[in-house]
Amino acid sequence: MNRRLITIVVAVALAGLGSLMVYGYVHGADERALRGQRAVNVLVAAKAIPAGTAITRLVADGYVVTRRFPASSVPDDVLTRIEDADSDTVIGSPVRAGELIRKPLLVPRGSSQTFTVPEGKIALTVELTDPQRVAGHVVAGSKVAVFLTRRILDSGGRPRGELTETRLLMSGIDVLWVGPAPKDKSVAKTQGTSLVTLAVTQRQAEKLVWSVSGTGGGRLYLGLEGGSSELSESGSGVSSFKVFK
Helix, strand or coil, rough: CCCHHHHHHHHHHHHHHHHHHHHHHHHHHHHHCHHHHHHHEEECCCCEEECEEEEHCCCCCCCEEEEEHEEEHHCCCCCHHHHCCCEEEECCCCCCCECCCEEEEEEEEECCCCCCCCCCCCCEEEEEEEECCCCCCCCCCEEEEEEEEEEEEECCCCCEEEEEEEEEEEEEEEEEEEEEECCCCCCCCCCCEEEEEEECCHHHHHHHHHHCCCCCCCCEEEEEEECCCCCCCCCCCEECCCCCC
């Protein structure tokens, strides 16, 4: 039994030593590749990046990592630091994992006309006026909170007169695309409207569709989230009964 235990311990030790030797060789290969050459830091996509992703979210959401490459092998237009990019730009077209982040990929907010739906999400579009999307400041790449104002329903699902309530419906929602809504010549509109496409889960999509149609028939408002916005979907919201409480 003791001999068998010793054999197992030796095998594990040898396996660990082998792993260390492999790591040392690979690390040494990287060093050898850079030896005698000027190395530079470049930003590389750690995972697929959807079009419309804000440049300010690339590091925060784990989309990019920094790698070192020989300067001679790096194109002149590769981004080396997030700080070197305009903070009001977004990724203009989808980027695959492993691709270098090149400056031509960055476009002004709102100019990206294509998008890729993030993994695990679906794209859903709602029509909103400019005030409902923060005076038009919600654009592709924004992260928003969604508020709903609707009539209060009774236990049977019927509106209780003109009583209304407003609550936070969901938060941390990525905006994929914003574009003009088709013009309705039969209706005189005093406010411009836009189509806003959001990346949501199935449950979030169900909430949105119910909120703007049928019995739910409410009005959505988007809130533009900042880096330290404090939001809670568990709150009771504000209603006709407690707006001044």
